[in-house]
Amino acid sequence: MDLKSFIERISNSPGISGCEQEVAGEITMAWEQIADEVRRDNLGNVIALKKGKNSHKPPLMLAAHQDEIGFLVRDIDKDGFISLDPIGGIDPRLLPGQEIKIWGREETLGVVGARPPHLQKPQDREKAIPLEKIFVDCGLKKEELEKKIRIGDAVTFHQKMGWLNENIGYGKALDDRAGVAALHQVLLELKDRTTPLDVAVVATVQEEVGIRGAITSSFALNPDLGLAVDVAFASRPGLEKEMTLNSNGGPGLEIGPHMHPGVLEKLKEVAGEKEIPIQLIGVPHPGGTDTYVMQMNRCGMATGLLSIPLANMHSPVEVIDIRDVRRTGRLMASFCLQADVEFVEGLKCL
Amino acid sequence: MLIKELTEVPGIAGREGQVRELIKEQLKGQDLALSGDAMGNFYARWEGGQTPLLMLASHMDEVGFMVMGYDNSGLIKFAPVGGIDLRVVPGKKVYLGDEKTPGVIGVKPIHMQKKAEQNRPFSRQDLLIDIGASSENEARKKVNIGDQITFSTTTEFISERVMKGKAFDDRAGCAAIIEILKSRPPVKLCGAFTVQEEVGLRGAGVAASNVGPALALVLEGTTASDVPESPPHRYSTTMGEGPALTIMDRSFLANQKLNQRVMELAEREGIKYQLRRTSIGGTDSGPIHLREEGIPTIGLSLPCRYIHSPASLLNMDDLQNMIDLVKTILQDIAEGGFPIGTTY
Numbered sequence: 155m156d157l158k159s160f161i162e163r164i165s166n167s168p169g170i171s172g173c174e175q176e177v178a179g180e181i182t183m184a185w186e187q188i189a190d191e192v193r194r195d196n197l198g199n200v201i202a203l204k205k206g207k208n209s210h211k212p213p214l215m216l217a218a219h220q221d222e223i224g225f226l227v228r229d230i231d232k233d234g235f236i237s238l239d240p241i242g243g244i245d246p247r248l249l250p251g252q253e254i255k256i257w258g259r260e261e262t263l264g265v266v267g268a269r270p271p272h273l274q275k276p277q278d279r280e281k282a283i284p285l286e287k288i289f290v291d292c293g294l295k296k297e298e299l300e301k302k303i304r305i306g307d308a309v310t311f312h313q314k315m316g317w318l319n320e321n322i323g324y325g326k327a328l329d330d331r332a333g334v335a336a337l338h339q340v341l342l343e344l345k346d347r348t349t350p351l352d353v354a355v356v357a358t359v360q361e362e363v364g365i366r367g368a369i370t371s372s373f374a375l376n377p378d379l380g381l382a383v384d385v386a387f388a389s390r391p392g393l394e395k396e397m398t399l400n401s402n403g404g405p406g407l408e409i410g411p412h413m414h415p416g417v418l419e420k421l422k423e424v425a426g427e428k429e430i431p432i433q434l435i436g437v438p439h440p441g442g443t444d445t446y447v448m449q450m451n452r453c454g455m456a457t458g459l460l461s462i463p464l465a466n467m468h469s470p471v472e473v474i475d476i477r478d479v480r481r482t483g484r485l486m487a488s489f490c491l492q493a494d495v496e497f498v499e500g501l502k503c504l
Numbered sequence: 505m506l507i508k509e510l511t512e513v514p515g516i517a518g519r520e521g522q523v524r525e526l527i528k529e530q531l532k533g534q535d536l537a538l539s540g541d542a543m544g545n546f547y548a549r550w551e552g553g554q555t556p557l558l559m560l561a562s563h564m565d566e567v568g569f570m571v572m573g574y575d576n577s578g579l580i581k582f583a584p585v586g587g588i589d590l591r592v593v594p595g596k597k598v599y600l601g602d603e604k605t606p607g608v609i610g611v612k613p614i615h616m617q618k619k620a621e622q623n624r625p626f627s628r629q630d631l632l633i634d635i636g637a638s639s640e641n642e643a644r645k646k647v648n649i650g651d652q653i654t655f656s657t658t659t660e661f662i663s664e665r666v667m668k669g670k671a672f673d674d675r676a677g678c679a680a681i682i683e684i685l686k687s688r689p690p691v692k693l694c695g696a697f698t699v700q701e702e703v704g705l706r707g708a709g710v711a712a713s714n715v716g717p718a719l720a721l722v723l724e725g726t727t728a729s730d731v732p733e734s735p736p737h738r739y740s741t742t743m744g745e746g747p748a749l750t751i752m753d754r755s756f757l758a759n760q761k762l763n764q765r766v767m768e769l770a771e772r773e774g775i776k777y778q779l780r781r782t783s784i785g786g787t788d789s790g791p792i793h794l795r796e797e798g799i800p801t802i803g804l805s806l807p808c809r810y811i812h813s814p815a816s817l818l819n820m821d822d823l824q825n826m827i828d829l830v831k832t833i834l835q836d837i838a839e840g841g842f843p844i845g846t847t848y
Binding site for chain 1: 575577579589590591592593594595596597606607608609610611612613614615616617622623624625626630632634635636638657660662663665666668730731732733734743809810813814815816817819
């Protein structure tokens with residue numbers, strides 16, 4: 155499946171943290187066509203293996219999380235209005251007027267309502283509506299609704315991925331399905347190539363609620379070296395320039411405690427050879443991505459972090475440039491083709 | 505489906521052209537005399553009986569935005585046209601210009617906000633539209649200053665009878681008039697599709713003078729407030745309870761004799777209706793009833809939940825009941841039962 159079709163499919167698919175079954179199914183189906191084997195572990199991580207020359211050695215691990223932010227149905231009131239519990243960090247100010255989908259016994263569409271303006275005082279408009287006062291309206295009475303959904307059902311934005319132009323796409327869950335798409339690109343690039351080491355490509359679960367899926371998948375694979383790909387803030391007015399990346403500027407290499415210096419040098423070298431633009435960004439505190447737990451797996455591993463610029467993070471209109479996704483995949487694939495036993499051994503600071 | 509086509513087309517105040525074309529298309533070949541005026545109002549005249557001339561009015565325009573300028577990174581600055589609570593704007597998809605260039609309204613990510621920022625809504629300066637342009641020059645090539653911007657909501661059923669969409673206010677009224685005209689009622693009638701309602705009820709008065717009717721019926725969308733946080737005694741209308749008859753709003757006090765007959769007819773025919781239980785908001789009834797020497801006017805409104813937002817809800821039974829009630833009124837006028845032409 156080509157990159158654009160793949161990213162559309164997985165962006166449209168539901169998969170809030172802990173409920174990744176559906177998107178995991180899409181990813182598994184696509185990767186079975188281009189990897190040597192694909193399996194799921196007990197938490198739901200999708201692990202695809204591409205065999206290399208030295209299969210007796212630990213594999214290289216490439217990770218991106220497949221879960222997205224969203225909500226759970228918290229309660230259904232007597233008139234059929236639904237309240238929500240957030241899964242992951244969501245700004246409640248994005249919600250009024252939003253369309254959502256409840257993944258219950260039946261897929262149920264709803265809109266996020268707001269108190270009618272004529273019942274508000276003018277000064278109310280100066281106040282943001284907190285999540286406790288947000289409700290969903292499915293146009294159904296409680297009894298009808300309860301045939302379709304129940305408390306605890308997953309809720310996502312009702313959004314179909316679209317394109318602002320040939321390269322720039324918007325949609326929900328591109329944090330971090332754009333990263334999963336970059337992994338897809340790696341598998342496409344490596345399809346008829348042989349890497350020195352096995353490459354294990356992992357779509358992790360439950361990142362948004364505390365970086366959990368990467369714990370068990372790293373344990374299972376026990377790699378000496380791993381790269382994660384996540385998203386970073388694309389530059390926009392009002393955001394601190396030093397904390398953002400330019401769209402269409404290529405992958406960000408996140409320099410900080412979770413970026414092994416040897417891995418950074420190699421990524422820069424490979425990018426130079428392949429003429430892939432990169433952006434360096436300083437990240438003083440580790441955390442917030444799969445590398446956080448990968449690095450501390452078992453007896454420790456060398457890690458590196460790449461980021462895809464993304465605007466409007468954690469909204470239903472996250473924006474990416476597909477060229478950045480493709481470049482990130484190409485950079486990682488080229489890295490895997492060069493990372494041999496000697497290079498990995500050399501990272502051990504002996 | 506007519507209501508889907510009508511609501512998905514963009515048409516803010518002053519840019520009703522695409523809506524007008526769609527209505528024209530619908531009414532061609534129906535033995536109607538079609539015409540327009542300099543302001544953009546559109547008329548469809550039907551000679552179906554020897555009654556005084558009646559007017560049905562609905563407005564074609566919707567609330568939306570206008571392109572005001574460009575940010576140097578290629579993002580679009582915009583301003584509302586009509587009454588929109590800015591709190592329903594962040595994170596939505598829009599179309600810009602008559603060519604419907606897609607855009608999204610982005611916001612600062614939650615990760616980069618200070619806690620206190622979340623207590624106040626995003627201001628107009630915080631909100632910019634991304635059309636995928638990477639520079640001001642590129643943006644200028646795709647979108648012009650003054651271009652209209654509308655939400656790009658898909659109209660669809662979310663349950664058996666309830667539809668989600670934008671611009672039900674007042675394209676649902678337009679759809680009702682189209683249906684009624686096509687039913688070839690036994691009266692002399694002019695359907696008036698008006699402009700610029702959302703920016704101050706500006707087209708309807710001109711329409712009333714052009715038509716010069718003996719009686720006007722205004723078919724509108726109004727807020728349904730049967731939702732949490734509003735106590736039942738403060739509901740203005742309730743979704744699913746039928747069209748709402750106006751007693752008063754900010755612009756208009758209804759004629760009690762006419763309203764009395766409307767209620768009698770609805771009850772006789774068993775058509776669900778309700779009274780509009782709020783006095784705020786203005787409608788085309790305002791300017792229409794003050795034209796000429798005063799035009800007797802009836803205001804009927806469809807309850808819409810989350811009106812003026814990108815995702816409002818309309819119960820299709822309410823629309824059908826409005827159409828049935830208006831047809832009943834027209835039939836009654838043809839039979840001479842309606843107190844038309846009588847004075848107070």
